[in-house]
Amino acid sequence: MAERLDSRAADLLKLLVERYVQDGQPVGSRTLARAGHMNLSPATIRNVMADLDEAGFVRSPHTSAGRVPTQLGYRYFIDSLLTPEPLSERDVQRIARELLRHGGPTCDLAEITSALLSQLSGMAAVVTVPKRNRATLRRIEFLPLSERRVLAILVVNHAEVQNRVISTAREYSAAELERYANAINEHFAGLDLPTLRNRLRADALAAQSHVHQHLREAAKVAAWALGDDSEEDYVLAGGSNLLAYQELTDVKRLRELFEALDRKREMLALFEQCLQASGVQIFIGEESGYQVLDECSVVTAPYFIDGQVAGVLGVIGPTRMAYHRIIPLVAETALALATGLKAGS
Amino acid sequence: MAERLDSRAADLLKLLVERYVQDGQPVGSRTLARAGHMNLSPATIRNVMADLDEAGFVRSPHTSAGRVPTQLGYRYFIDSLLTPEPLSERDVQRIARELLRHGGPTCDLAEITSALLSQLSGMAAVVTVPKRNRATLRRIEFLPLSERRVLAILVVNHAEVQNRVISTAREYSAAELERYANAINEHFAGLDLPTLRNRLRADALAAQSHVHQHLREAAKVAAWALGDDSEEDYVLAGGSNLLAYQELTDVKRLRELFEALDRKREMLALFEQCLQASGVQIFIGEESGYQVLDECSVVTAPYFIDGQVAGVLGVIGPTRMAYHRIIPLVAETALALATGLKAGS
DNA sequence: GCATGCACTCGCCGCCGCCGCGCGCTTGAC
DNA sequence: GTCAAGCGCGCGGCGGCGGCGAGTGCATGC
Numbered sequence: 180m181a182e183r184l185d186s187r188a189a190d191l192l193k194l195l196v197e198r199y200v201q202d203g204q205p206v207g208s209r210t211l212a213r214a215g216h217m218n219l220s221p222a223t224i225r226n227v228m229a230d231l232d233e234a235g236f237v238r239s240p241h242t243s244a245g246r247v248p249t250q251l252g253y254r255y256f257i258d259s260l261l262t263p264e265p266l267s268e269r270d271v272q273r274i275a276r277e278l279l280r281h282g283g284p285t286c287d288l289a290e291i292t293s294a295l296l297s298q299l300s301g302m303a304a305v306v307t308v309p310k311r312n313r314a315t316l317r318r319i320e321f322l323p324l325s326e327r328r329v330l331a332i333l334v335v336n337h338a339e340v341q342n343r344v345i346s347t348a349r350e351y352s353a354a355e356l357e358r359y360a361n362a363i364n365e366h367f368a369g370l371d372l373p374t375l376r377n378r379l380r381a382d383a384l385a386a387q388s389h390v391h392q393h394l395r396e397a398a399k400v401a402a403w404a405l406g407d408d409s410e411e412d413y414v415l416a417g418g419s420n421l422l423a424y425q426e427l428t429d430v431k432r433l434r435e436l437f438e439a440l441d442r443k444r445e446m447l448a449l450f451e452q453c454l455q456a457s458g459v460q461i462f463i464g465e466e467s468g469y470q471v472l473d474e475c476s477v478v479t480a481p482y483f484i485d486g487q488v489a490g491v492l493g494v495i496g497p498t499r500m501a502y503h504r505i506i507p508l509v510a511e512t513a514l515a516l517a518t519g520l521k522a523g524s
Numbered sequence: 525m526a527e528r529l530d531s532r533a534a535d536l537l538k539l540l541v542e543r544y545v546q547d548g549q550p551v552g553s554r555t556l557a558r559a560g561h562m563n564l565s566p567a568t569i570r571n572v573m574a575d576l577d578e579a580g581f582v583r584s585p586h587t588s589a590g591r592v593p594t595q596l597g598y599r600y601f602i603d604s605l606l607t608p609e610p611l612s613e614r615d616v617q618r619i620a621r622e623l624l625r626h627g628g629p630t631c632d633l634a635e636i637t638s639a640l641l642s643q644l645s646g647m648a649a650v651v652t653v654p655k656r657n658r659a660t661l662r663r664i665e666f667l668p669l670s671e672r673r674v675l676a677i678l679v680v681n682h683a684e685v686q687n688r689v690i691s692t693a694r695e696y697s698a699a700e701l702e703r704y705a706n707a708i709n710e711h712f713a714g715l716d717l718p719t720l721r722n723r724l725r726a727d728a729l730a731a732q733s734h735v736h737q738h739l740r741e742a743a744k745v746a747a748w749a750l751g752d753d754s755e756e757d758y759v760l761a762g763g764s765n766l767l768a769y770q771e772l773t774d775v776k777r778l779r780e781l782f783e784a785l786d787r788k789r790e791m792l793a794l795f796e797q798c799l800q801a802s803g804v805q806i807f808i809g810e811e812s813g814y815q816v817l818d819e820c821s822v823v824t825a826p827y828f829i830d831g832q833v834a835g836v837l838g839v840i841g842p843t844r845m846a847y848h849r850i851i852p853l854v855a856e857t858a859l860a861l862a863t864g865l866k867a868g869s
Numbered sequence: 870g871c872a873t874g875c876a877c878t879c880g881c882c883g884c885c886g887c888c889g890c891g892c893g894c895t896t897g898a899c
Numbered sequence: 900g901t902c903a904a905g906c907g908c909g910c911g912g913c914g915g916c917g918g919c920g921a922g923t924g925c926a927t928g929c
Contacts, residue, residue: 205891207890207891207892208891208892209890209891219902219903220902220903220904221891221892221903222893222902222903222904222905223901223902223903225891225892225893226893226902228892229892229893239891239892240911241909241910241911242891242892242893242908242909242910242911243890243891243892243893243908243909243910243911244890244891244892244910244911245890245891245892317667318667320665320677322662322663322679322683324682324683330679330683330685332665332677332679332685334667334675334677337669338667338669338675338687338689340675340677340685340687342683342685344683416786417786418763418782419779419782419783419785419786422775422776422778422779422782423779428775430767430773430775431767433767434764434767434768437763437764437767438764440764441761441762441764550922552921552922552923553922553923554921554922564871564872565871565872565873566872566922566923567871567872567873567874567924568870568871568872570922570923570924571870571871571924573923574923574924584922584923585880586878586879586880587877587878587879587880587922587923587924588877588878588879588880588921588922588923588924589879589880589921589922589923590921590922590923870929871928871929872927872928872929873926873927873928873929874925874926874927874928875924875925875926875927876923876924876925876926877922877923877924877925878921878922878923878924879920879921879922879923880919880920880921881918881919881920881921882917882918882919883916883917883918883919884915884916884917884918885914885915885916886913886914886915887912887913887914887915888911888912888913889910889911889912890909890910890911890912891908891909891910892907892908892909892910893906893907893908893909894905894906894907894908895904895905895906895907896903896904896905896906897902897903897904897905898901898902898903898904899900899901899902899903
């Protein structure tokens with residue numbers, strides 16, 4: 180199937196995909212003959228199309244309709260034929276501006292990014308928020324609530340605040356909690372959460388002497404606060420954009436898609452695959468392995484903090500999307516987000 | 525128009541609405557004759573229907589189709605005829621359980637509530653998150669970021685954490701910021717934000733003497749941190765549920781609806797009206813005043829914290845919804861949310 | 870006041886024939 | 900061998916037609 184196309188067939192396939200992406204209607208030989216500057220007659224083009232059809236790159240929806248790219252056709256187009264269209268200066272600047280303006284917590288930034296991405300792409304956009312496991316502690320704070328409940332506030336990474344209510348085994352006073360927080364801040368600030376957890380466990384065992392009593396207690400409280408919740412999450416924006424595409428008109432399927440996006444679990448598995456990729460990755464239709472994404476493509480790119488992969492962003496749209504615009508858009512946004520995160524520190 | 529219906533007409537209207545809500549198809553005189561236990565012939569019922577038609581409570585989509593309730597019909601039904609169906613014990617317990625399990629911050633609780641509400645109703649659900657203006661400060665904390673940027677962490681109400689990055693006029697050291705935070709925590713904890721803002725302003729003017737210098741500085745920083753951002757917000761869940769109703773099949777209109785829900789601004793204006801209401805409030809179709817909600821109804825109820833109205837929750841669905849189930853559901857959830865918020869303290 | 874019977878009006882659905890597009894095939898030129 | 904021209908054909912889309920069933924309005928009778 181990884182068949183190599185001769186240059187004329189490739190040119191025509193490229194033309195066909197571009198045309199189909201633009202109009203959304205099966206492309207006939209006449210149209211290609213006129214659109215291409217290669218001075219071929221429709222008849223000749225029909226011959227080429229027959230070859231492409233046989234090879235699985237295009238198909239006609241029915242006898243005597245034009246041709247439409249198949250999944251394989253899109254794949255070949257993207258891998259070998261696509262000429263990306265650089266983002267307009269306006270868009271580049273807009274991305275930079277929006278992402279730099281807010282130095283806020285990562286969660287907000289993810290929302291802003293996905294909103295921006297969905298606007299610029301005209302499709303649905305997704306930004307995963309980084310796993311907590313990859314975060315480094317900057318500061319911790321405890322506040323007593325009612326009896327055996329304590330509010331823990333964590334500042335991680337640069338300016339990201341997380342908080343959670345923990346249930347403790349016994350009651351702690353405000354002063355006591357403050358002491359523990361201070362102890363942790365003093366000893367452990369700058370560590371990333373997993374190693375922090377390990378260190379706390381180790382220290383709690385070692386610190387048997389009486390003077391270190393409070394360190395042991397601190398470790399106990401912190402253990403609750405830092406408890407492993409490595410569940411990743413993502414932010415979706417512009418889902419309503421998908422309603423505008425006539426190829427996604429089947430309300431039933433659309434509903435399934437939205438529900439899958441709401442459930443998040445399965446989708447996260449897909450995005451996690453993209454963490455490995457070094458750059459833009461594209462799933463065309465069923466390539467993603469998810470039924471609900473049948474007629475959709477997903478274009479993703481990982482983004483980085485301090486050279487470390489932090490999360491994934493991407494857009495979801497109909498298979499017939501303007502890849503030549505979308506791919507640079509996603510790539511650029513991933514880049515800008517990384518610098519936005521850095522600037523927010 | 526506030527015409528009083530005689531008891532037979534009322535009974536028939538009630539029957540018709542119930543039937544139509546159930547099946548979604550125009551209800552004919554035969555159906556009503558068989559469904560009602562009043563032993564009337566279809567012809568008699570036709571006469572009554574003609575009256576109801578004339579009075580504007582029902583209409584036929586076309587000659588020789590059954591009748592369908594109008595907006596006015598729904599209104600009369602809800603105001604005077606409806607027999608609410610108490611929630612099942614299971615549902616009541618489920619609501620209580622889900623809302624009490626999480627003692628987390630309000631923002632999370634709003635998400636949980638809306639998810640729950642959308643699940644139980646099978647429609648879209650909305651929960652506004654309380655205005656910051658109504659919050660009382662529990663604790664404040666400052667962390668220096670890069671040069672003239674400071675991360676402010678506010679704990680308000682019971683266990684709710686807010687944070688924002690502020691840009692300051694000059695650079696502050698960590699120690700300095702800590703002093704200010706302490707000063708504020710000491711003097712002003714327990715105040716609600718608006719009065720806190722006023723007090724800070726007054727004190728800053730009064731404290732001219734040198735000893736109070738740091739209080740003045742503290743006020744300055746805090747002013748940035750507490751800056752008025754009274755923009756209310758809400759959480760939407762279960763939007764995809766709306767795709768399941770055949771009366772909301774027009775993709776174009778659906779898109780407009782989703783976009784309006786995304787924009788939030790207009791919708792918030794609607795919800796703010798509901799803050800005044802003492803209990804469940806219902807907007808049928810155009811009653812809301814919003815084009816996009818043409819074929820939808822909105823059922824809302826305010827919820828309270830410590831006896832003070834805090835926000836609004838509600839569901840959005842097709843005009844043809846099972847009001848007798850939805851109204852108690854919304855009422856109950858509002859109640860449960862209030863106690864959930866209290867328990868989370 | 871209510872029931873019976875009848876004519877009438879629509880919307881829904883399947884049927885049919887027309888139209889036009891775009892293909893495959895054949896043939897012929899270079 | 901490569902390509903263009905011409906021809907017949909197959910098929911989806913569209914609009915008009917007619918039968919059907921549901922449910923109404925009206926006249927009439929108890």
